[in-house]
Amino acid sequence: MGRARNAVKAALAEAGWPSRVLVACSGGPDSLALAAAVAHFARRGAVGGHALEAGAVVVDHGLQAGSDRVARTTAGVLEALGLSPVRVVAVEVRQSGEGPEAAARAARLGALEAAAAEWGATAIVLGHTLDDQAEQVLLGLARGSGTRSLAGMRSVRGPYVRPFLSLRRDDTVEVCAAEGLEPWHDPTNADPRYMRSRVRTVVMPFLESELGPGVAEGLARTASILGQDAAYLDAEAERLYAGLVERRAAGEAPGAVLLPGEEVRALPGALRSRVLALAIVELGGSPTFERLSAVDRLLERRGSAGPVEVPGHVSVRRQPRRKDAAPGFEYGKLVFVSHR
Incomplete structure (x- = not known):
């Protein structure tokens, strides 16, 4: 229990000591x-x-x-622990092309963010453990993901805080036993229909x-190391992008x-x-490895000048050399356009 409390304290410190x-x-x-x-800590009013x-x-x-009965029972336990307010929120999980797990996650995060905004909470605390982190990295490897995906989950990202990324799943079971709590064991965690369950x-x-x-x-250690690398590369890319990007240039689409x-x-x-990728994301697109590779090939100035279509209704093309161009005309720029 001491490790769990210390982990919460450290994560909240990293998050800037949110008060709610x-x-x-x-x-x-x-x-x-x-x-x-x-x-x-909440019972004491301070951390x-x-x-x-x-x-x-x-x-x-x-x-x-x-599931409604499980939710109500859990809410009663949370109230007894001294958390307040405690809300049960029912959501509709709409199936999407990414599968049931992704659909449930999207519905869950939407409900959490709405509840946080309504109450004025600036942090949402999640119970992911070291085991979850390891599974995340393994799934990223299987999918051929990049550094950011292999870096796994961050302990603090936006409003989300994950204090238990250094604790094993068995540790949380011991905490519940020490506190006299009887947790519910979700049967889907052992359901082979779900990829994460199989992992x-x-x-x-x-x-x-x-x-x-x-x-x-x-x-999990690999995720921590790659997380530091990815954070540095992301920050450097954002710095470079800010100095290179041009917006709404003359003769181009307003959102170019x-x-x-x-x-x-x-x-x-x-x-x-x-x-x-930053240019694509700015316009609401979703840069995949294959589409990014196609955009990168436009820079070689050989073959097609595009456009390359990117998920999210974004196209990218290379400005061609124009015979009637005025002296000093710069060609070869990449033009990213949103078609939403």
């Missing part, structure tokens, strides 16, 4: 242990010498029979048995974003891909 936080709790061991640790109020939200996804119940145990103990810790071809082509690959 909202705990997301499903009733499972991870989030229930987190709620108990946060409630310890680390800073004022603290803490409420909680239980999201009922409605995907299982009796949790089949892949990770297999790796531990074949490679020895410490696989989860090694994957332009980047100078020569300067961007001269950048190291790790930074070049990030700068190109």
Whole structure:
């Protein structure tokens, strides 16, 4: 319990000591242990010498029979711990092309952010553990993701705070036992229909048995190292992008974003891909590896000048050399346009 409380204190310090936080709790061991640790400070009204109020939200996804009963029972436990206010929010999980897990996550985060805004909470505290981090990295490797994805979850990102990324899942079970709490065990966590469940119940145990103990810790350590690398590269790319980008240039669409071809082509690959992605994201697009590679090839000034279509209704083309161009006309710039 002491480790759990220290982890909460350290994460809230990293988040800038938010005075009003909202705990997301499903009733499972991870989030229930987190709620108990946060409630310890909330009952005292302070953490680390800073004022603290803490409420909680239980999201009922409605995907299982009796989910409303589980949600109400969990809410009662949270109130008994001293968290206030405690809300149960029912959501509709709309199936999307990304699968049921992504759809449930989107519905859950939407409900949490709405509840936080309504109460005035500036931080939403989540119960992800070291095991969740390891699974995230493993899934990223399987998908061929980049550095940012392999860096896993950050302990603090925007309003979201994850204090337990250094604790194992078994630790949270022990916290619940020490606090006399009976967590609910979600049956979908062992359902082989879900990819993360297969990683949790089949892949990770297999790796531990074949490679020895410490696989989860090694994957989480990899995420921590890559997280530092990714943070540096992201910051450097944002600095470069701010100095290179042109917006609403004469003769282009009102929402166009332009980047100078020569300067961007001269950048190291790790930074070049990030700068190109920033232009796409600015216009509401979703840069995939394949589409970014196609945009990058426009810089070679060989073959097609585009356009390259990017998910999110964004197209990218290279400005051609014009025979009737006035002296000093710069060609070869990349033009990013939103078609929303």
